[in-house]
Amino acid sequence: MGEVIVITSGKGGVGKTTTTANLGTGIAMQGKKVVLIDTDIGLRNLDVVMGLENRIVYDLVDVIEGQCRLKQALIKDKRYDGLYLLPAPQTRDKNSVAPHQMVTLCNELRQEFDYILIDCPAGIEQGFKNAIAGADRAVVVTTPEVSAVRDADRIIGLLEANEIRNPHLIVNRVRPDMVKRGDMMSIEDIIDILAIGLIGVIPDDENIIISTNRGEPVVSDSKSLAGQAYRNITRRIMGEEVPLMNFNTSDGFLAKMKKLFGIKPA
Amino acid sequence: MEQEPKSIVFKGNNEGLVIVVPEDYDFEKAKAEIEEKVQNAARFFRGAKIKVVYRGITLSPEEEEIIKKILDEKSGAVIESLSKDDETKHRPAAKTPRKPSAEPGTMFFWGKDTGMCRFVKNTVRSGMRIEFDGSVIVLGDVNPGGEIIATGNVVVLGALRGMVHAGSEGNRDCFIYALKLRPIQIRIADLIARMPETGEDDKSNPEIARIKDGIIEVEQL
Numbered sequence: 001m002g003e004v005i006v007i008t009s010g011k012g013g014v015g016k017t018t019t020t021a022n023l024g025t026g027i028a029m030q031g032k033k034v035v036l037i038d039t040d041i042g043l044r045n046l047d048v049v050m051g052l053e054n055r056i057v058y059d060l061v062d063v064i065e066g067q068c069r070l071k072q073a074l075i076k077d078k079r080y081d082g083l084y085l086l087p088a089p090q091t092r093d094k095n096s097v098a099p100h101q102m103v104t105l106c107n108e109l110r111q112e113f114d115y116i117l118i119d120c121p122a123g124i125e126q127g128f129k130n131a132i133a134g135a136d137r138a139v140v141v142t143t144p145e146v147s148a149v150r151d152a153d154r155i156i157g158l159l160e161a162n163e164i165r166n167p168h169l170i171v172n173r174v175r176p177d178m179v180k181r182g183d184m185m186s187i188e189d190i191i192d193i194l195a196i197g198l199i200g201v202i203p204d205d206e207n208i209i210i211s212t213n214r215g216e217p218v219v220s221d222s223k224s225l226a227g228q229a230y231r232n233i234t235r236r237i238m239g240e241e242v243p244l245m246n247f248n249t250s251d252g253f254l255a256k257m258k259k260l261f262g263i264k265p266a
Numbered sequence: 267m268e269q270e271p272k273s274i275v276f277k278g279n280n281e282g283l284v285i286v287v288p289e290d291y292d293f294e295k296a297k298a299e300i301e302e303k304v305q306n307a308a309r310f311f312r313g314a315k316i317k318v319v320y321r322g323i324t325l326s327p328e329e330e331e332i333i334k335k336i337l338d339e340k341s342g343a344v345i346e347s348l349s350k351d352d353e354t355k356h357r358p359a360a361k362t363p364r365k366p367s368a369e370p371g372t373m374f375f376w377g378k379d380t381g382m383c384r385f386v387k388n389t390v391r392s393g394m395r396i397e398f399d400g401s402v403i404v405l406g407d408v409n410p411g412g413e414i415i416a417t418g419n420v421v422v423l424g425a426l427r428g429m430v431h432a433g434s435e436g437n438r439d440c441f442i443y444a445l446k447l448r449p450i451q452i453r454i455a456d457l458i459a460r461m462p463e464t465g466e467d468d469k470s471n472p473e474i475a476r477i478k479d480g481i482i483e484v485e486q487l
Contacts, residue, residue, distance in 0.1 A: 154393040
């Protein structure tokens with residue numbers, strides 16, 4: 001039986017779609033069967049990020065309304081076997097789907113796939129309710145900005161109210177140099193407020209923009225730091241223990257020794 | 267003049283409970299109806315400490331004792347006293363000017379006794395609003411965007427970063443206590459205070475906010 005994981009954030013533009021694409025690709029790279037569902041009806045993006053836009057024939061609403069069979073709407077990825085996408089329609093709205101229909105759909109996909117990743121739209125309205133309806137677990141994406149953290153907090157509360165407990169946190173677009181200068185919220189600050197388990201930190205990396213525009217998730221780029229971060233998160237999602245990366249590459253020998261002995265740098 | 271009710275009416279006022287009995291009732295009828303009413307409202311009274319007065323009929327001391335016993339047993343409340351309401355005393359009292367309040371017509375009660383207490387066992391996150399007639403104790407944090415409105419005191423056994431209104435019905439004796447007091451805004455009764463926008467420090471000493479000389483003061487405890 002597969003596991004349904006919703007990727008959500010509340011605020012827009014923090015990296016839900018990018019995260020969904022990369023985690024999905026990462027899981028497929030490990031040889032598992034995974035399907036990505038884009039629930040952002042009317043503002044679909046996941047197909048673009050995956051580079052599968054030109055293959056869409058049927059979509060999520062076609063499946064739910066019975067216009068086609070589920071198998072027909074699933075788009076097979078061009079690089080990895082076992083990776084599929086169920087795209088959102090662009091010309092409908094969020095009310096075309098009801099939460100109980102999402103539950104039915106997720107249960108159907110569970111039979112076939114190891115992981116079902118749901119890309120949630122921004123906001124807390126109908127689209128959000130649809131996206132979380134069938135989910136077993138949740139991954140909350142935020143950036144080190146006060147507004148994004150505030151929205152993440154709201155989302156965590158709503159997830160708890162919907163019986164999705166202990167969501168995991170991804171902090172995206174972290175700039176270690178800015179954190180060091182005190183110009184950006186640190187991971188500790190964020191955890192302090194949100195009080196949920198951290199599953200990964202993604203450094204701000206221009207490769208993300210390049211790969212997103214190309215339609216090739218960065219997780220398959222072995223040289224990129226963000227790609228490495230996504231590969232680590234993939235393994236953690238699949239239940240492995242992977243230590244968090246250290247981004248402070250500029251740390252000198254002394255600072256590393258201090259850290260080793262648990263002395264905070266002055 | 268108040269309209270004469272057709273059956274027994276329970277009313278609350280700032281001293282306690284008023285039982286209004288229609289003038290044509292005899293003791294037995296009044297007793298039976300009070301018993302029934304109290305039983306229905308038992309959940310409401312449980313644990314409270316109330317003074318009861320009655321209007322409309324006159325009871326002998328023995329009859330008063332019987333009614334008091336019924337109230338004591340059926341309501342689960344502690345009945346401090348039961349007596350006939352002296353209406354002549356009561357009427358002018360209603361005209362005494364009330365202290366200024368945030369909203370006209372809000373209820374007042376005074377003193378340290380802030381009624382029931384509600385425990386919130388999780389963190390109050392953004393978008394959550396907890397309203398309670400009494401005091402609230404949070405076993406967790408109150409995050410930015412979360413709100414607590416209590417007619418009594420508010421105690422946060424964690425970090426208070428959201429908005430808290432204590433004494434929301436005008437009780438200026440109420441206080442707000444937090445292990446880490448970093449709220450967006452705090453309100454006590456009709457006063458509003460916000461934290462200074464600069465000078466964010468990482469000290470996390472327990473602090474208490476209360477009204478002193480007409481302003482909200484925060485001090486370490």
